[in-house]
Amino acid sequence: MNLGLDEHVNLDSLFHRWEPRCKLIGLIALIFAFSFVQDLRLLPAMLAITSILYALSQLPLSFLLTRLRYPGYFILILVILLPFLTGTNILVHIGPFALRQEGLLASLLIITKFVSILTIGLVLFSTAPFLTTIKAIRSLGLPSILSDMTFLSYRYLNQIGDDLATMETAMGLRGFRVRRLCVTVLTTLTSLAGTILVRSYERSERVYKAMVLRGYGGSMPLHDMFHTSPRDAMILGGIFLTAVGFVIVELIFRGLGG
Secondary structure (H helix, E strand, O other): OOOOOOOOOOOOOHHHHOOHHHHHHHHHHHHHHHHHOOOHHHHHHHHHHHHHHHHHHOOOHHHHHHHHHHHHHHHHHHHHHHHHHOOOOEEEEEOOEEEEHHHHHHHHHHHHHHHHHHHHHHHHHHOOOHHHHHHHHHHOOOOHHHHHHHHHHHHHHHHHHHHHHHHHHHHHHOOOOOOOOOHHHHHHHHHHHHHHHHHHHHHHHHHHHHHHHOOOOOOOOOOOOOOOOHHHHHHHHHHHHHHHHHHHHHHHHHHHHO
16 A cells, blocks of 8 residues: 655745745644634635645646545545435425535535535645655654654555555465355454454564664754745635635625524
8 A cells, every 4th residue: 555645745836945943833734724714604715715726736637536546435424415304495305315506505515515625634735755754743743653654554564555455465365255244254254353463563563663772762953954934924824814714705795694
């Protein structure tokens, strides 16, 4: 398994050149602003801002679509069911089911926020090496032990995925097929999960001991590698004002609605 977040870090876009700490503050502020939005009139502006930022990042569209696919499956179930389960204003009857206006609007809000927030997150974490992003987070005040654990988790998540794929292949070669859920299948899958958990724990013990032997004392050294230029501050100011603008307009719409 390869998350592929570092696949396009060598591009030369505005976001690739943006100082990592400013990028973290600005884009996280924008993500929180998007999550605050509840008024449907702000959704076109949200999608427009998201599209502009992703275009400026120069990340391929295929990269976005691939990353949206798997989490999108879970959201899709909710988006399909919600219009038939929530609300009182019935728009149309489809057999024994009734399509309701409130549920339809809620689904539209959920899918728009999901796409926008995930896209901004990809821009944040895919326009700089993951280690650089972790160092930027740590320089902003994240405890060193948490930053080290985050980086090591990301580093070995790919290895755990490769181990899982290898074990699944071995099980398939031995005739294991999931045709229907039964006690035997559930027992086998449980054993697989337990084996992965045990292997992960054992690997973490070996990695920690190796780090201690090499002088690790609870935190990795951090050097002052970030320098904020006036241009970086101006971009941060523009993104931050955009985030604040969404919050203010949302509050105004709520006040008018109330």
